[in-house]
Amino acid sequence: MAYADQQMSGSRIVAIIIVALIHIAIGYALITGLAYEAAEKLVERVTTVDVSEPPPPPPPPPDEPPPPAPDVPQTVPPPVAPPPPINIAPAPPPIRTQQNIPPPAPPALRIPPPAPPRPPAPPAPPPAPPAPSKARGASPDNQGRWARQIQDNYPRRAERAGEEGTVGVRLTIGADGRVSNCSVTSSSGSSDLDSGACDGLRRYARYNPALDRAGNPITDTVTTAVQYRLD
Template identity: 55%
Template sequence: MSGNKIVAIIIVGLVHLLVGYALVTGLAYSATKKIIERVTTVDIDEPEPEKTEEPPPPPPDEAPPPPIVAPPPPININVAPPPVTVVDRPPPPAPVIPIARPAPPAPPAPPPAVSKARGVEPKGQSRWAARIQENYPARAVRSGTEGTVGVSVTVGPDGKVAACRVSSSSGSDVLDEAACDGMQRYARFDPALDDAGNPTSASWSTRIVYKLN
C-alpha cells in the first residue's frame, strides 16, 4: 500500500473515533441532566402560618370625678353703721402755707456801648503843607537858612489849630516862628471824637522841612 492510502485510513479512523466520543459524551450528559432534575425537583409543602388572635383593646380611662367645691361663706349684709359723734364747736381750719414763688429773672444786661472815639486826622495835608513852605520867611531866604521844625499842635473841635509849640527846633528862631504861624493859618483837620462821637480837642504832631531850591 502506498503512503497516501495509509494516511487517509488513519485520518478516517480518527474521525470515527471523534464522532463516537462525541456521541458517547452527549448521551452521558443528557442522562446526567435528567437524573439531576429528578433529584432536585422536590415538591415541598410549606405549612400555612397560624392566625394569632389580637388581644382586645384596653378599656377607656375613666374620667376623674369633679372636685368638690365648698359653698362660699355667708355674707352678712346687715352691717351696723359707724357711730356718729356730734361736736359742739367745729375744728379750727387748717393753716394756710404760703407757696414761695421764684423771683423773676433779672433783665439781661444791656450790651456794651460801642465807642465812637477816634483821633485827629489831617484834612488836605498836602495842600496846606505846600502853602506853609511857600511862605518861606524872607529873612531866612536872604541869609540862606534851611532846617526842619518839629511842631505839636492842639486841634479844637472845629478842626482848626488852637495852639502850637515847637517840639524840635531847627536852630533858627525865624523858621520856628514861621512853622507855628503857618500851622495856625493854613492847617485843617477832622477833629477827634469822644466815646459818644462828639468832637473834642486833641493833640497832633508833625515836622516841617524848610529847604531852598
Template identity: 55%
Template sequence: MSGNKIVAIIIVGLVHLLVGYALVTGLAYSATKKIIERVTTVDIDEPEPEKTEEPPPPPPDEAPPPPIVAPPPPINVNVAPPPVTVVDRPPPPAPVIPIARPAPPAPPAPPPAVSKAKAAQAKGQQRWQQRIMDSYPPRAIRSNTEGTVGVSVTVDAEGKVSACRVSSSSGSDILDEAACDGMQRYARFDPALDDAGHPTTGSWSTRIVYKLN
C-alpha cells in the same frame, strides 16, 4: 493511834467513797434511761400564718382649712359733741408770715457798645502845608537859613489848631516860630471823635520842611 491504823482508816474511807460514787452513778444512769423510754415523741402541727391584708394607701393631703379671722374689735364712737367753750374776747389772729419770693433774674447785660472813637485827621494837608512853606520868613531868606521843624498841635472840636509846640527844633528860632504860626493859620482837620462818635479835642504831629530853591 499508830500510823498504820490511820492509813488503814483512810483506805477504808476511800473505799467507801468509791463504792458510794459507783452506786450513785449507776442509779442515776438507770433512772435516766427509764425516763427516756417513757417519753414519746409528739408531732406538733404548726398552724399556717394568716395572710394579713395590706392597709389602704393614705388619702391625698387635703388643703388646710382657711385661717380663722377674728372679728375686728368694736369701735367706741363717742356720739356726744365736744364741749364748746365760750370766751369774752376772741383770740388774736395768727401772725401772717411773709413768704420769701426769689428775686427776679437779673436782666441780661447789654452788648458792649462799639466804640466810635477816632483820632484827628488832616484835611487838605498838601494844600495848607504848601502855603506854610511858601510863607518862608524873610529874615531866614536873607540869612539863607534852612531846616526842618517838628510840630505837635492840639486840634479842637471844630477841627482848628488851638495850640502848637515845637517837638523837634530846626536850630533856628525864626523857622520854629514860623512853623507854629503857619499851622495855626492854615492847617485844617477833621476833629477827633469820642466813643459815642461826638467831636472832641485831639492831637496831631507833623514835620514842616523849609528849603530855599
C-alpha cells in the same frame, strides 16, 4: 210960665202916688180874698175819721194752770285751779369784797405763722451790648495842600540867610478842626523857621476833629513836623 209948670209937676206927682196906693189896696184885697176862698175849699175836702181802740182780750179761766216755764239748761261753772305755791327765796349770801385786786392776766402771746417764701425773682435780662465806640483822634484834612501853602510862605529872612531845617511841633486841635495852640518841641536851629512853622500851621492847617465814644467832636493834641527846604 215957670211957676205954672212947677205947679202942674207937683199935681202930677200927687196923682201918681194916689193911683199907686189904689193899685196896692186892690191887690191886697184880691190876694186876701183868694186866700180865704182857698182855705174854705180845703176845709170842705177834709173828712174826719173816728179811730176806735180794739177791745181788751178776755181774761183766762180761773181753773187753767199757767203754762210751764221752758227748761233752761243749768251750766256747771268751770273748775278753778288753785294758785301755784309761791317759793320765797332765802336771803342771798353776803358779798365778800377783796381788798387786793389781783393784776390782770397777761394777754396770750400769739405768734403768727411764718410767711410763705417769696417766689424767686425772674432772671434779669442780659445787658444790651455796648454801642460801638465812635472815638477817634484828630487827623490831617488835605495835608498836602496846606503843607505847600506853609512852604510857599517861607520866612523871608531865613530864606535870604539860606537857612533850612525841620521844626517839630505839638498842636492843640479844637473841636472845629483848626489849630488853637502850637509849641515847638524840636527846633530847626533857626528862630525864624521855628516861629514861621507855628504861624503857618495856625493859618493854613486843617484837621478832622477828634470824636468821643458817642461821636461828638472834642479837643485833641497831635504832634507833627514842618520841613523847610530851599530848592
